[in-house]
Amino acid sequence: MINAVKDAFINKANWLCFISGFSLVLAYAPFSLWWLALCLPLGLVHCLYRAKSNKEAFKYGFIFAFGWFASGISWVHVSIDQFGGLPLAISLLLMLLLCLYLALFPALACYLTQRFSNSNNKLWLLPSFWLLSEYLRSVVLTGFPWLSLGYSQIDSPLAHFAPVIGEVGITAIILLINISLYLIISANRVKIEANVASNIIPSTLVLMTIGIATFVFAKTTWVTATGEKLKTALIQGNIEQSMKWQPENEWPTMLKYLDLTRVNYDADLIIWPESAIPALEPTVQDYLSTVNSSAILNNSTIITGIINYNFETKEYFNALITLGNTSSNNEQGYYYNHNNRYYKNHLLPIGEFVPFQAWLRPLAPFFNLPMSSFSRGDYVQANLQANGLAILPLICFEIAFPHQLAANLTDNTDILLTVSNDAWFGDSHGPHQHLDIARMRALEFGRPLLRSTNTGITAVVDHFGQVTGIIPQFEQAVLKAQLDIVTGKTPYSQWPQLILSLMILMPLMIIKGISARQLN
Incomplete structure (x- = not known):
């Protein structure tokens, strides 16, 4: 031996x-x-x-x-080490096992x-x-x-x-x-x-x-511009992950996003990142109604990440909801459990659901991360309707699955949207790789893409996969840009x-x- x-x-x-x-x-x-x-x-x-x-x-x-995975996905260790509550030796062992499996x-x-x-x-x-x-x-x-x-x-x-x-x-x-x-x-x-x-x-x-x-x-x-342009504003709140779910930071975080939005209502579409609102949807109805009314008054639409909890089925969902104008010209806009929403389907193991949780959860804090018991949304869901546009949303990890995107692409889809919270991975190369994956989806499917994140990298990507606007990591900022709406289909988008x-x-x-x- x-x-x-x-x-x-x-x-x-x-x-x-x-x-x-x-x-x-x-x-x-x-x-x-x-x-x-x-x-x-x-x-x-x-x-x-x-x-x-x-x-x-x-x-x-x-x-x-x-060797490829050991260096390429070393960023996974950041989340395990900083937020998992495991000894360094154990976290390195988990990374070793992951790389061995992928190899x-x-x-x-x-x-x-x-x-x-x-x-x-x-x-x-x-x-x-x-x-x-x-x-x-x-x-x-x-x-x-x-x-x-x-x-x-x-x-x-x-x-x-x-x-x-x-x-x-x-x-x-x-x-x-x-x-x-x-x-x-x-x-x-x-x-x-x-x-x-x-x-x-x-x-x-x-x-x-x-x-x-x-x-x-x-x-x-493969696709051509229609001449129609969309004014967008992407909000990057830059909330530290260690503070995000602290009860005392709930309202300061929500007010920060509202304040950053109020001065950007000239945009047709405003995007907040994944779980931008650090509270359960049913518990912040007054706040959501206020934001909704403000968006309608300014003829704008806000899409935000939030966690929904169904008290009847006792299920959590990682969700995107729309506030303000929709294509139906519904003056009411948002109301609780309306259909103009998206529930994440492709959940991240450990981070959003724990396999064999009866055995694993008692072992270490790593298996009890905040919001790690989500239920899945449907694989195929309707595009979000926002100010007359059809928007195909994907949350975080889902952007790495082109077949899921293809299953939700329709003849009317105008824009691709991905929201994320890459704060889990700190100043590593993970968020940069994540952005390039999103760029590849825009190029494959011939549609402009918006990427909104909590701590970066927030970006606007055109239908050629090129970044036309960006906010670096760890900055609080608003990215304003104009998107060209396009028509046509790429071969790959039709038959992946x-x-x-x-x-x-x-x-x-x-x-x-x-x-x-x-x-x-």
Whole structure:
């Protein structure tokens, strides 16, 4: 056993995989060295090509992915350490277990690649199996699709593929680029292996095809501006997480948001962040009625996060509600339990619900965080109606699930909205990654997006995925901007499931067909 551990630590291939994966965090925000994603996976590709067995391929994929997640989602530790009430050793152990779990999915992709490849098609099956494993990562145990490779390319030329094949398609392209580069580089060595040399032409064709498609998609317009503009104001209250749910801070917080709003009623749409109102909806009806009347008087609409509690069913909901004008010109505007609201569907484990809570809650404060017993809203809900516009809302973590967004997108959807409270993650790279995920959704679905957060990063994103206005972290401010309303649909917004299925299945069928002909 000791010798096996020692061998693992001195194995150069293991270190190559780990360092390649660990360094990959630099390709994502806030570093945004996107070009690293086009070369760092070469370490994994090299080891996978040299793998002698399914077990060895699994090992290389696991080590690469463990380094990738250990650096890439280290921000999760901030919430555990600062708000979980756990000893440092235990919080680090939980992070270790999370990274080990997530590493299983890329390891599975590498295992399947080795298992179903032969000397002629080795590596080319990796993109398909990688996308399959990424899909599994997004659904198993409610899913955690964070840090997918494609998100690193939101500011690269490959971003032009997003409206056509989505972020998942960009992930496949990144792998294809790394595989092609590896095979071309390997073929130029002094000693050329026959099976590597035979891949020079297809590798070159792959790179040329990607380059041509990038140029074509960069010149293609999928949606067009209608000429209509919307005045928006996004309020960032900058309430410290440790103070947010203190009873004595309830009214000061609510008055702060009201004061910041009063001087911005020239905006058609005003957004407050997730749970901006730190009180249960039924208990602050007088306050909500006042805000509602003020918004109506100024011909504006306010959308705010709040916690609703149903006294009959004894259920909590993480909610968004509208105050003021709606498309129906209803002078009453808001009233308790009106239908113009949204309940979060995709709840965050531990933070919003606790699996096996009868066992876990007594163990530590980490399993008893404030508001960690929510019920789920419906997967498909009506768009919010605000000042004549249809707004598709998602709360916090939900923006990482494009299929949920697609299920709620309608022909009339004008704007995407995501609200969050990233104060849980402090001054880490988590909020920056979160913003890039939201930007990718705007680009994929061809709709402008508003992102309102408690402590930052609040931003306005156009339908090209570009940030047109931003409030940095840990500042109290109001972001005012004008949005262009657009019309039209991107290919990805219409068929996301079909596109994913085809990208997984078609390469497998083509490569297997070619292999069968070669055997004959």
